[in-house]
Amino acid sequence: MSKCCEEYEDILIDIYYGETEMSTEIKNHLENCSNCREFLNEMEGLGDQLAIFDTDIPIDCSLVESAFTSVDQKEEKKRNIIDLLIFMSTAIGIFFVIFVLAYKGYGKYLLYGQISVFFLAPFSLIAFLKGRRLKEGM
Amino acid sequence: MLEAELLGLAKSGDKSALKNLLEANYNVVYGYLLKLTMNEDFTRDLTQETMTRAIVNIKKFKGESKFSTWLISIASNLFKDVVKKKGQNHEDIDEIVNLDAGKDVEKAVLTRERLMSLKKALASIPTEMRQAFILKHYYNYSYEEIAGILHCPIGTVRSRIHYSIKKLKSVLDGGISNE
Numbered sequence: 205m206s207k208c209c210e211e212y213e214d215i216l217i218d219i220y221y222g223e224t225e226m227s228t229e230i231k232n233h234l235e236n237c238s239n240c241r242e243f244l245n246e247m248e249g250l251g252d253q254l255a256i257f258d259t260d261i262p263i264d265c266s267l268v269e270s271a272f273t274s275v276d277q278k279e280e281k282k283r284n285i286i287d288l289l290i291f292m293s294t295a296i297g298i299f300f301v302i303f304v305l306a307y308k309g310y311g312k313y314l315l316y317g318q319i320s321v322f323f324l325a326p327f328s329l330i331a332f333l334k335g336r337r338l339k340e341g342m
Numbered sequence: 343m344l345e346a347e348l349l350g351l352a353k354s355g356d357k358s359a360l361k362n363l364l365e366a367n368y369n370v371v372y373g374y375l376l377k378l379t380m381n382e383d384f385t386r387d388l389t390q391e392t393m394t395r396a397i398v399n400i401k402k403f404k405g406e407s408k409f410s411t412w413l414i415s416i417a418s419n420l421f422k423d424v425v426k427k428k429g430q431n432h433e434d435i436d437e438i439v440n441l442d443a444g445k446d447v448e449k450a451v452l453t454r455e456r457l458m459s460l461k462k463a464l465a466s467i468p469t470e471m472r473q474a475f476i477l478k479h480y481y482n483y484s485y486e487e488i489a490g491i492l493h494c495p496i497g498t499v500r501s502r503i504h505y506s507i508k509k510l511k512s513v514l515d516g517g518i519s520n521e
Contacts, residue, residue, distance in 0.1 A: 217507055221479075223484070265365060267390050
């Protein structure tokens with residue numbers, strides 16, 4: 205096969221896939237070249253053979269559903285990590301403030317503060333419940 | 343509802359619209375990956391991961407291409423990453439097509455043989471070349487679109503497709519491939 209035909213084969217593939225148009229030059233070449241005519245026929249035959257893989261695929265809705273579940277799980281995991289980080293940084297911050305105050309000699313006031321929190325904390329429950337009722341629209 | 347309307351809803355957080363879009367394009371993604379991997383289990387895993395990535399990144403979709411093209415692009419990148427990571431193609435020659443030859447045993451055997459030889463021929467094409475070929479042959483994407491999906495120049499897409507066809511013809515003719 206001449207090199208010329210190899211070049212035409214590439215053009216014929218482009219024509220077969222609609223990437224370029226059949227020019228007069230190609231038409232003339234095809235009329236005179238049995239190799240290229242055969243190549244084009246083989247291309248069409250190959251297309252017919254490969255059509256066997258072009259089957260109808262039933263939609264598996266569970267797979268799409270699993271994708272959504274997987275995303276929800278990943279987002280929940282991310283939220284939990286963020287919550288944990290916020291909790292840890294708040295705890296470290298409070299501990300640091302207490303440590304600094306105790307170091308500076310305000311231990312007595314810290315103790316008073318702690319006793320006040322101990323007795324007043326239950327009252328915050330009322331505000332918490334009220335907020336929850338509002339959130340639930342009751 | 344039109345794809346553009348569903349996309350608008352999906353991007354604003356409507357799960358049901360996104361679900362409809364994914365289900366409408368399920369066979370495109372699954373079919374593409376099945377032809378690429380030739381393994382049903384691997385295809386299922388990749389399809390689910392493609393859908394997951396689409397759900398996570400739906401807000402980043404600019405609408406410059408069709409939604410199916412965007413999904414194919416995600417699937418192609420995912421496939422490339424997995425193959426790079428695992429270093430193999432999972433090309434098990436198992437069932438892709440459900441053969442329904444009825445009572446004609448001879449016809450069934452012939453079809454199965456033809457199917458096996460086609461699968462082997464497809465599997466003989468290197469992954470990157472096969473991706474370009476499948477996108478052109480089965481989905482009729484233009485060279486330009488394939489270049490966008492596979493992130494490579496148009497000339498490379500063209501040469502990959504030409505190589506794939508010549509290789510397919512060579513393997514199916516029983517000749518020695520010219521790698």
